[in-house]
Amino acid sequence: MVVYEIAAQSFQDSNGDGQGDLAGLLQRIDYLTWLGVGAVWLTPIYNSPNHDFGYDIADFCSVDPRFGSLEDFDKLLLALHDSGIRLILDLVPNHTSDQHAWFGESRASRNNPKADWYLSAEAGANGGPPNNWLSRFGGSAWEWCEERRQFYYHSFLPSQPDLNWRNPEVREAIAATMRFWLERGVDGFRVDASAVLIKDDLLRDNPPDPEANDEKPPPQARRPVFTDDRPEAMRCIEYIREVLDQHDGKLLCGEVQGKTDRIGHFYGNSKPRLHLPLNFALLDSEWNAISLQATIDAYFNALPQGAWPDFVIGGHDKHRVASKVGQSQARVVAMLLMTIRGTPFLFAGDEIGSEQVPIPPDRVQDPFEKLVKGFDLGRDPERAPLRWDDTEGGGFTSGEPWLPLSRDRARNIKAHQGDRNSLLNLYRELIALRREEPCLLRGEYLPRRAQNDIFSFGRRMNDTEILVGLNISGEPRLWEWDGCGIRLLSTGPDCKQEKVAGSIHLKPNEGVIVKVIR
Numbered sequence: 225m226v227v228y229e230i231a232a233q234s235f236q237d238s239n240g241d242g243q244g245d246l247a248g249l250l251q252r253i254d255y256l257t258w259l260g261v262g263a264v265w266l267t268p269i270y271n272s273p274n275h276d277f278g279y280d281i282a283d284f285c286s287v288d289p290r291f292g293s294l295e296d297f298d299k300l301l302l303a304l305h306d307s308g309i310r311l312i313l314d315l316v317p318n319h320t321s322d323q324h325a326w327f328g329e330s331r332a333s334r335n336n337p338k339a340d341w342y343l344s345a346e347a348g349a350n351g352g353p354p355n356n357w358l359s360r361f362g363g364s365a366w367e368w369c370e371e372r373r374q375f376y377y378h379s380f381l382p383s384q385p386d387l388n389w390r391n392p393e394v395r396e397a398i399a400a401t402m403r404f405w406l407e408r409g410v411d412g413f414r415v416d417a418s419a420v421l422i423k424d425d426l427l428r429d430n431p432p433d434p435e436a437n438d439e440k441p442p443p444q445a446r447r448p449v450f451t452d453d454r455p456e457a458m459r460c461i462e463y464i465r466e467v468l469d470q471h472d473g474k475l476l477c478g479e480v481q482g483k484t485d486r487i488g489h490f491y492g493n494s495k496p497r498l499h500l501p502l503n504f505a506l507l508d509s510e511w512n513a514i515s516l517q518a519t520i521d522a523y524f525n526a527l528p529q530g531a532w533p534d535f536v537i538g539g540h541d542k543h544r545v546a547s548k549v550g551q552s553q554a555r556v557v558a559m560l561l562m563t564i565r566g567t568p569f570l571f572a573g574d575e576i577g578s579e580q581v582p583i584p585p586d587r588v589q590d591p592f593e594k595l596v597k598g599f600d601l602g603r604d605p606e607r608a609p610l611r612w613d614d615t616e617g618g619g620f621t622s623g624e625p626w627l628p629l630s631r632d633r634a635r636n637i638k639a640h641q642g643d644r645n646s647l648l649n650l651y652r653e654l655i656a657l658r659r660e661e662p663c664l665l666r667g668e669y670l671p672r673r674a675q676n677d678i679f680s681f682g683r684r685m686n687d688t689e690i691l692v693g694l695n696i697s698g699e700p701r702l703w704e705w706d707g708c709g710i711r712l713l714s715t716g717p718d719c720k721q722e723k724v725a726g727s728i729h730l731k732p733n734e735g736v737i738v739k740v741i742r
Contacts, residue, residue: 225262226562226655227312227477229571231540232269232291233277234609237621244609244620246292250300253307255637259575259648260655263310263475265414267540269297270316273323275383276591277540277607279314279416280321284401301409310411312475317398317464318417319384326397327385331369331376341394342385343377344369345427356429357451358443361595365451379420379451381591389421389460399467412468412475415498418490419481421460424450441599453482458489461497475499477534484522491531500534500567506560507542511549513674513696520564520681521671537561538571544606546577552733555647555715556694559735562654563692565669565683573610575651576640581608581630589627611636645717657713657737663688678703678730689740695730703728709738 236248246269256264268278271286278288287297304311320327330338345354345366353366354375359382366375367382377386387394402413430446461478468474477500480490490501509519527533537545537557546554554577561568583604588594593602604627612619614633640648658664663685670682670689677697683690690712693703708725715735728736 225310225567226260226658227263227265227567227569228256228259228261229265229267229539229569231267231277231572231607233267233626234607234620235572236610236612237623237625240621240623241290242621242623242625243290245290246287246296246300250296250303253303253309256304256309257307258641259652260659261309263312263411264304265312265477265569266314268314268316273321273383275321276381277589277603279316280319280323280381280384281316282321282323283325284316284320284398285404298408305409310475311409312412312414312477313405313410314416315398315402315413315464316416317387317389317460318379318421319386322383322385331371334372334374338393339372340391341388341397343388343423344372344374345377346374355427356446357423357427357448358430358446360443361591362441362443363595377423379417386420386423389457390425395460395463398464402464402467403470406468406471406474411473412477412499413464414502415461415464415476415478418461418478418498419453419457420451422454422456424454441596441601443596453486458492458497461490462492462495465492465496465498469496477502484519485526487523487526488528488531491528493528500532502536502539502569503534503566504536504539504542506535506537506557507545507548511553511696513677513679513694516560516679516696517671517674524565524669524671533566534569535561535564535566536569538574538606539569540571540607541603542571542606544571544579545574547579551577551647552698553696555650556696556733556735558647558651558654559692559713559715559737560679560694562651562658563664563683563690563737564681565667570651571606575648576611576635576637577647578608578610578630578635579632580605581628583608583628587628613638650715653713661688661690661712661739663690676701680705687742689742691738691740692735693728693730693738694735695733698732700732701730703730703736705738707740707742709740712737712739 233244235244236252237244238247269291270281271283271288272278272281330341348354353364357365359365360380369376378384428450430450433447436445468476476498478498480501487501490498505519505523509515590602590604608627609620609625609629613636618629640646663683667683667685672680680693695701704727711724
C-alpha cells in the first residue's frame with residue numbers, strides 16, 4: 225500500500241478562496257486512483273483558529289468551515305472507499321487550541337472540573353516560569369494565566385496548551401474523539417508529536433546541550449530529556465492503540481523522535497504501540513551510496529522481530545527531496561522508495577519532483593519562520609499548493625492562493641501525465657510493478673555492499689529474487705552481479721524488458737530493476 229500525504233489547504237481549491245478543501249480533494253480522486261495510491265493521509269481538517277496550520281484544534285469532532293462540513297467529509301470518505309483508497313487522519317493528542325472549550329473551562333479557575341486537564345504549575349523564583357523548558361517556537365514553554373495565577377505549558381505556540389495525559393479523563397476524552405471518526409469510517413490515524421505526550425512530573429530543568437552553538441536554533445540550546453521521549457509516553461501510545469484496536473483493520477502510524485536505534489520502542493514490546501513509526505531516514509541521510517547503505521542497514525537492524533518497516537521521502541515538515549538531491553536523482557529516489565521493503569510514504573507533489581518554493585517575507589505564514597528566523601526552519605516552501613497545470617492559478621485555484629505556487633509552470637501534473645518519460649509516469653509504473661510482483665511487497669530485504677557509487681540490494685520471496693541497482697552519481701557506472709535476469713524497469717526513458725547477464729552499464733543517475741532467472 226502506497227500512502228500519499230495531502231496537506232488539505234494545498235491540494236485543490238473548489239470555491240476560489242485560495243485554500244484547498246474537501247470538495248476539491250473529492251474532484252481529484254480519479255487522479256489518486258490513476259496513480260495507484262492505496263491510502264491518503266490527510267493533515268488536520270478540524271475546527272481551528274489556524275495559528276499553526278490546523279494543529280491548534282478548537283473542536284476535534286467538527287470540520288473547519290475553510291475545508292467544508294461533516295457532510296463534505298462523509299462524501300469524500302465514501303468516494304475514497306469506493307475507489308479502494310483508505311483514509312488516515314491526523315490525530316493531535318498532545319495539545320489543543322487555547323480556543324478549545326476544554327481550555328476555556330480549565331483556565332477559569334483552579335477548582336473547576338477541568339482544572340487538571342492541562343499542565344499548570346506555580347511560578348518559579350522571582351515570579352518567573354517554573355523551570356527552563358523551551359518551546360519549539362522559541363522562548364519559554366510556560367505562559368502566564370492570570371485567571372489561575374499559574375503558568376501553563378505549551379510545547380509549541382502559547383496558543384497550543386499541552387494536555388495533561390496523566391489525567392484519565394483527558395485520555396478518555398481523546399479516546400472519544402478517536403471513536404467519533406473511527407465510527408464514521410476512517411481507516412486509522414497518524415499520531416502527531418507522540419514523543420512529547422508526557423513531561424517530567426517533577427518539572428526538573430533540562431540540561432544544556434553541549435553541542436549547542438550559534439548555528440543551532442535557540443530552542444535547541446538544551447537537551448529535552450525531561451520533556452521529550454519520556455518512558456511514560458509509551459504507555460500513552462499503548463492506550464491510543466488499545467482504543468484503535470477496538471475497531472478491526474485500522475492503522476496507527478506516528479511521528480517519532482530520536483535516533484534510529486530508538487525506533488523499536490515505538491513498535492511496542494509486550495503491548496503493541498504504533499504499526500508504523502514514521503521513518504525519515506532517507507531524508508536525513510547524506511545522499512551517496514555508502515551513507516545510504518549505512519542508514520538503511522542501521523534502520524533494518526533496529527527493527528524488532530516481526531515489525532513492518534516504512535520509508536518516508538516527504539512531508540509537511542520536511543524540505544522537498546527533489547531540492548535535496550536534484551531532479552535527476554529524484555528518479556532514483558522513486559525507484560528506491562518503491563522497491564525497498566516497507567510501506568512507502570509520499571507527500572503530494574513528490575511524484576512530479578516539486579521543489580522548495582521561495583516565499584516572499586510578506587507572504588510567510590509559518591510561525592516557525594516568523595519566530596525562529598535565520599535557521600531555515602520555515603515549512604511554507606514545502607507546503608506551497610500543488611500545481612496541476614501551467615496556468616496562473618496552477619489549476620489549484622481561481623483566486624489568490626494562500627501561499628505562492630511554484631514559478632516552474634512546466635512542472636505540473638497535467639504535463640507529467642502527458643509525458644511517458646516523466647517522473648510521474650515513472651512513479652505510476654513503479655507502483656504498478658509493486659502490485660504485480662509480490663516479491664516487492666513482501667519479500668525479504670537482501671543487503672549488498674555499496675561500491676563504485678552504486679547502492680544495490682535484493683528482494684527475495686520463495687523462488688523469486690529481484691535485484692535493484694541505483695547509480696547515486698552523475699557519471700556512468702558498471703553494476704555487476706552473479707547470474708542473469710530480465711531487466712524489468714529503468715529510471716531512464718523508454719526502457720525495454722530484456723535479458724541481461726552479470727552486469728549492466730548504468731547511465732548517470734540511473735536505477736534498474738532486474739528479476740533474476742534461475
